[in-house]
Amino acid sequence: MTTSVTSAAGEWTADEMMSIAAARALQNGTRCFVGIGLPSTAANVARRTHAPDLVLIYESGTLGSKPDVLPSSIGDGVLAETADAVISVPEVFNYWLQPGRIDVGFLGAAQLDRFGNINTTVIGDDYADPKVRLPGAGGAPEIAASCGEVFVVVRQSTRSFVEQVDFVTSVGHGSGKGDRQRWGLPGAGPTLVITDLGILRPDPDTAELVLTQLHPGVEVDDVRAATGWDLKVAPDVGRTAAPTPEELSTLRTLKEASS
Amino acid sequence: MADIVTLADGIGELVRDGDVVALEGFTHLIPHAAGHEIIRQGRRDLTLVRMTPDIVYDQLIGAGCARKLVFSWGGNPGVGSLHRFRDAVQHAWPVPLEIEEHSHAGMANRYVAGASGLPFAVLRGYRGTDLPEHTSTIKWITCPFTGEELAAVPAINPDVTVVHAQRADRQGNVQMWGLVGVQKEAVLAAERSLVTVEEVVDELEPVPGQVILPGWAVTAVAEAPHGAHPSYAQGYYERDNAYYRYWDSIGSDREAFGNWVRDEVMNKGARNTGVPGKAGVDKEVPQ
Numbered sequence: 001m002t003t004s005v006t007s008a009a010g011e012w013t014a015d016e017m018m019s020i021a022a023a024r025a026l027q028n029g030t031r032c033f034v035g036i037g038l039p040s041t042a043a044n045v046a047r048r049t050h051a052p053d054l055v056l057i058y059e060s061g062t063l064g065s066k067p068d069v070l071p072s073s074i075g076d077g078v079l080a081e082t083a084d085a086v087i088s089v090p091e092v093f094n095y096w097l098q099p100g101r102i103d104v105g106f107l108g109a110a111q112l113d114r115f116g117n118i119n120t121t122v123i124g125d126d127y128a129d130p131k132v133r134l135p136g137a138g139g140a141p142e143i144a145a146s147c148g149e150v151f152v153v154v155r156q157s158t159r160s161f162v163e164q165v166d167f168v169t170s171v172g173h174g175s176g177k178g179d180r181q182r183w184g185l186p187g188a189g190p191t192l193v194i195t196d197l198g199i200l201r202p203d204p205d206t207a208e209l210v211l212t213q214l215h216p217g218v219e220v221d222d223v224r225a226a227t228g229w230d231l232k233v234a235p236d237v238g239r240t241a242a243p244t245p246e247e248l249s250t251l252r253t254l255k256e257a258s259s
Numbered sequence: 260m261a262d263i264v265t266l267a268d269g270i271g272e273l274v275r276d277g278d279v280v281a282l283e284g285f286t287h288l289i290p291h292a293a294g295h296e297i298i299r300q301g302r303r304d305l306t307l308v309r310m311t312p313d314i315v316y317d318q319l320i321g322a323g324c325a326r327k328l329v330f331s332w333g334g335n336p337g338v339g340s341l342h343r344f345r346d347a348v349q350h351a352w353p354v355p356l357e358i359e360e361h362s363h364a365g366m367a368n369r370y371v372a373g374a375s376g377l378p379f380a381v382l383r384g385y386r387g388t389d390l391p392e393h394t395s396t397i398k399w400i401t402c403p404f405t406g407e408e409l410a411a412v413p414a415i416n417p418d419v420t421v422v423h424a425q426r427a428d429r430q431g432n433v434q435m436w437g438l439v440g441v442q443k444e445a446v447l448a449a450e451r452s453l454v455t456v457e458e459v460v461d462e463l464e465p466v467p468g469q470v471i472l473p474g475w476a477v478t479a480v481a482e483a484p485h486g487a488h489p490s491y492a493q494g495y496y497e498r499d500n501a502y503y504r505y506w507d508s509i510g511s512d513r514e515a516f517g518n519w520v521r522d523e524v525m526n527k528g529a530r531n532t533g534v535p536g537k538a539g540v541d542k543e544v545p546q
Contacts, residue, residue, distance in 0.1 A: 036337060059363060060286050060438050072500045073336035075286020077493055080437050086468050089285050089310070089441045090371050093364040098383055121360070127393050133348040135334030135341075137362040138311075142384045171387035183386045184407070 012243050014196035015155070017215045019045060019251055020243045022106075022153045022194045031055040032104045033097065033143050036074045038153040039106035041254070042194075044070055048250045057102060059139040061087045070258035093139070097146050100186055105147030109154045110134050111165045114208050114229045116152065116172025116190035118144065119165035127167065137169050144170035149191040156195035162228040173207035197223045199240065203232070213238040261431025261454070261477040269453045269481040270296040270421075274305075278418040281308040281449065282315060283370075285440025286336060287493065290423040291315050292486030293455050295524045298322040308417055310366045310441060311336070314489065314506050317343040320356060321516050322524075327357040329415070331366045335510075338503050342510040352513070360394050365412045369396075370441050372414035373448025381409045420449035423487045424472075425494055426463060427456045431474030434463045437493030439470045446472055455483035457495050466494070 012020075022042035026032060028051040034043045044067065047054045056065045060075035064084030071079050080086050087096075096102060111119035120140060124131030144150050150172075154160055172190045173179060180189050190209075193200040199213035211223055212234045224231050243251075264272070274280055274297055282290050294315040297305075306327040307316055313336055319325055321343030333344050347356035361369070368380035381400060391397040391410075400411040422442040424435035433454045435442065446452045454472065459482050463471075474480075485495075489502035509519045 061440065062438070071337075072498065072503070073286050075336075075438050075440075076498060077287070077437065077491055080287070080493065086438060088439055088443070089363065090367040090444060093367050094371075094382070098364070121389070127389075130349065133333075133345045136330065136332050136360055137388075137390065138332035139363040141362045141388050141390065142364040142382075145384065145386060168387065168389045174387055179387065184383075185386060186383075 010245065010248065012248055014215070016248065016251055017240065017243060018153065018155070018194060018196040020247045021199060021215065021240055022151065023049065023247070025151055025192055025194065026051050026054055026104065029053045029055070030103045031057060031101065032106055033057045033059070033102045033139075033147055034106050035108055035140070036071065038108055040074075041070055041251070042153060043106060044254055045247065045251050048254070049247060057092075057096065059089070059092055061089055061092050063087065063096070068257070070254050072258070093142060097139075097142055100146055100148065102146070103148040105143035105150045105187070107140055107143060107150060107152050107170065109152055109160065111160055111162050112152060112154055112193065113162055113165045113172070115174060115176060116193060116202060116207075116209055117165050117168050117174065118152065118170040118172060119167045121167040121169045123166055125166055140170040144172070144189065145185045145187060147187045149188040152190050152193045154193070154195055156197045156223065156226045158226060158228045161226065173202060177205065177207040197226060208232060210234050211237060213240055215240045216242050261427075261433075261474040262479045263427075263429065263431060263459060264479045264481050266292060266296050266455060266481040266483050266486075267300075269455075269479045270300055273419050273451045273453050273478060274300075274302055274421070275418070276302055277304045279306040279308060281415070281417040281420040281445050283309060283420065283422050283440060283442050283445040284487065284490065285311060285438060287438040287440065287491060288423045288425075288435060288442070288487050289313070289315050289490035290421050290455050290486060291488060291490065292483040293421045293423070293453065294319055297324060298520065298524050308415055310363055312344060313341065314503065314510075317341040317506070317510050318520075320344050320347050321353070321510070322520055323353040325356060326354070327359065329359040329361070331361045331363045335503055335506060337500065338507050342507070343516060346513070359396060360390065361397070361412065362390065365397065365410070366415075367441055367444070369412050369415040370444035370448050372412070373416045374444040377414060379411050379413045381411055383409055385410045415448055417445070417449040419451040419453065420445045421453045421455070422446060423455045423483070423492070425457050425492055427454065427459050427480045428463050429459060429461065431477055431480045432463060433472040433474070433477055433480065434466065434469055436466045436469045443470055443472065447476065451478045453478060454480050455486045456480060457484055457486070457492050458482060
C-alpha cells in the first residue's frame with residue numbers, strides 16, 4: 001500500500017493526508033466534539049487553517065479549547081486553561097451533548113462496518129471471552145446518537161473495515177436506512193468516513209457506505225483490497241486535492257510541538 | 260467536619276475488603292497515591308468503580324485487589340491498552356474480573372442519581388448498541404409525560420469514594436479547580452469519602468472555577484503531595500506524559516509488573532508513593 005506520495009507540495013504520508021482531509025471537512029464556526037488522536041489532530045489543524053472559529057469540545061469538560069499544542073489526552077491542562085468554559089462531566093453529557101447543541105461528533109473506530117456502525121469494545125464473537133478486549137465505549141455511543149452528524153476517522157484495512165462489527169458500541173446506520181429514525185436517534189449519524197485511502201459517504205437511499213473520493217496516488221483497487229466487504233464505488237468518484245504547503249506545515253508544526 | 264488523617268490511616272479505616280470503591284478524577288487529579296496505599300494494605304474482593312479505569316486501576320487489578328470492575332472506558336489515554344486489565348478479562352490473571360460496562364453518559368448519570376438520593380437516572384442513550392444486551396444495569400423506561408422510551412440506569416452509591424484535590428483547610432473543607440470531572444457527584448453518592456490533597460492550608464484562597472466540598476460532606480482528608488502523579492494537579496504540576504508511555508512497558512509484562520509492585524509500592528511508605536524521581540523512575544523513562 002502507498003505510504004507516501006510526492007507532488008509539487010512535497011512529500012507526505014497517508015496518515016498526513018487523512019488528517020488534512022478530515023480537517024478540511026470541518027467548517028468554520030462548527031461546534032465539534034473531539035476525541036483524542038486522529039480527530040483531535042484534524043480539528044486542531046482546521047482551527048489553525050481555514051476554520052479559526054471552530055469550537056472544540058472535549059468530553060473531559062472543556063468548551064471552546066484553543067490548545068497551542070496537540071493534547072496527549074482528552075483532559076490535558078492546556079485544554080482547560082484555554083477553554084471558554086470548564087464544566088463537570090455530567091454537564092458535558094446532559095446539558096451540551098444530549099439536547100443536540102453540538103454539530104459534529106468526531107470519532108475513531110477499531111472496527112467499522114458497511115453501515116458505519118462502530119466497535120471499540122471487543123474483537124471476537126464472544127463478549128464474555130473476547131479475543132481482544134478494547135477500551136470500550138467512553139463517550140462515543142451518545143456522541144454518535146446526539147451530535148448533528150458524525151465524522152469517522154480511521155485507517156482503512158480489512159481488519160478495521162469489516163462486513164459486520166463484532167460489537168456495536170456506537171450506532172452508525174444500524175442495518176440500513178430507517179434504523180436511526182426507528183430508534184429515535186436525533187442526529188444524522190455518520191455522514192463522512194475519512195481514511196488514509198479516501199473518503200466514504202452513506203448512500204442516500206440505503207445508508208451503505210460508498211467510496212466517493214480517492215486520495216492522491218490511491219486507486220479504487222487499493223481501497224477494495226483494504227475493505228472487508230464488497231465495496232460500492234460512486235460512478236463519479238472524486239480525487240482529494242493534495243495537501244497544500246500550509247496544511248502540511250501546520251500539521252507538522254503541531255505534531256513537533258507535541259512530541 | 261472531616262477528620263485530617265494520614266493516607267495510611269485513611270485507607271486503613273475507610274476502605275474495607277469487599278467494598279464498592281470509586282476512585283474518580285477524569286484525566287486530572289487522579290488519586291494515584293491512594294490507589295498505591297490500597298495495594299499496600301492488601302485489600303481484596305473490591306468492586307472498583309470508575310469511568311476511566313486508566314493506569315490507577317490497571318495497578319489495582321494487576322495487584323489482585325479487584326473482583327469486579329464497573330466502568331465506561333478502560334485504556335491508557337494517549338498510549339493504548341491497559342495490559343493488566345486485558346490480562347484479567349482475557350486470562351483471569353491474577354484473579355477473574357467480572358465487568359459491568361457502560362458509556363460515559365450512563366456512568367455520569369449513575370453518579371448524579373447516587374448524589375441526588377434517587378434510585379436511578381434517565382438518559383437518551385445506549386439505543387441501538389449492544390451494551391444493554393450484556394449489561395443488566397441498563398433498562399428501558401417510558402416517559403410518563405411524552406411516551407418517549409429512554410434508558411434507565413441505577414444509582415451508584417459506593418461504600419467509599421476516594422478523590423484527589425488541590426487543597427483543604429484544617430476544618431477539612433476541600434477545594435478543587437480545573438477539570439473537576441465527576442468527583443463532586445462521586446463523593447456525595449458515597450457512604451464514606453476520603454479526599455487526598457496536595458496540601459492542607461490555614462485558609463482557602465478563592466480560585467476561579469473552584470468546586471468546594473464542605474468539610475461536613477467529607478469523611479476524611481489526607482495530605483498526599485504529588486498524590487495525583489502521573490496525572491496532574493492544575494496549579495501544582497503537569498501531566499507526566501512520559502510516565503503513561505513508560506507504564507506500557509511495565510503493564511505489558513507480568514514479571515515487570517510484579518517487580519514494580521514490590522519496588523514502587525510494597526517497599527515504600529505512603530509518603531513517597533507517586534513521587535517522580537524516586538527509585539529511578541525518571542531515568543528509566545524513554546524520552
